[in-house]
Amino acid sequence: MSLKRFFSEKPMPMFDTDVDEVRLPEATHKRSGSSYYRSNQPQQPSYIRDHRKRLRERFLKGGATAIPDYEMLELVLFRAIPRKDVKPLARLLLETFGDFNGVISAPRERLLPIRGVGEAVMCELKIVEAAAQRLARSRVMQKHVISGWDAIVDYCHTTMAHRETEQFRILFLDRKNVLIADEEQARGTVDHVPVYPREVVKRALELNASAFILVHNHPSGDPSPSQADITVTAQINDAAQALGITLHDHLIVGKSHELSFRAEGYL
Template structure:
């Protein structure tokens, strides 16, 4: 049975509940010294000075305070690909892995949520069109590594300030249902003057499909009929994004 956060047991924050934790007693010196060295390197050089597996180790330290987490970090990267993909991995897939208990899964998802919230704070209630790079960073952080398609709408006021970022729908690995009427209806409810469509391609390739293009044109027509502006439609891939405006589809 798939577990969610509501099903977590009373041992949720008990690192000793992990299946491969060390027996009670002093933490071995090689683990303690290794952690001290990694923390020092991070404090001196930041994340840029560390490969993915070491940065992941730092995240895992708090979840497994008595365990050598290097093998688990390598295992997670081998399965999911890179640091960002590990953080964005679906909770059921994480919990299904040997060595990944509830404490580990929690720390990974909290780290993901913290990163997304920080990036969102850089764009919410600020002019979007003059902070385009920050907007793209936020969209990649929030969506690039999702395993299913997610459709979001960024609603803007008359000064192109982002006033709402809302998920409209989730779909499958290659499809998400979008209803133009609901998009423009929500814009009117928020007293928005413009909006930007954003969705991800779990395949990693942001090239729009014919259905993507057709849907965008329908939303654009619905917006125009009500005096709203569709500024852009962004498709987020693993390494890059596609802008409908820059590509000439809008």
């Protein structure tokens, strides 16, 4: 049996845990010509090629609402895994992390141990996550916060709802209540993040901000405030008022909804 026949008939595993991309033979990089390049590209099985074509057409025709989460995830995985059926991996990721947002927001250390996830898959998922966050952020930066409150809440949810540890952010506003800065102030554990009122107010002064909004997430999914949340918010509010700076609100982001300190009477 020739070596060529042996390698052409060797069965491929469902997932390659080390390499997601197709790697071309070394000679491919040393010779020019599109026909040579195409002839050395490993070919997709027809059933995979046809499935991908139909799925892309359905997405382009009907948009995201026309396809479920696992097919949306397949579309993302197509680029990272060009030759294999990605449906099993898409379903495994959803079973592990719950939904599409949970998958793309999952931390690297939890994604990489999953069979079928390598650097290429990781990169594609994180590109989508970064794109979603940038899009949401572009809708709130340099915009009037009060008139665009829903966009603010959407941005906070997109950025923080699926994090597995607590994060504390501050949205700084100018005198016209236009958002001038969005900064992460601290990160913590699954149920605690260290916040120092003096540092919050100091940063507001450095930015010449007239007001700010506090935002942090609860990885448990329940946005109900703890006593520590209530206490530190009151301390920050007292420090801000002493310097003529307004604390508009404190948002706690849960998995499916958010809690406003202002709306709930804590401020």
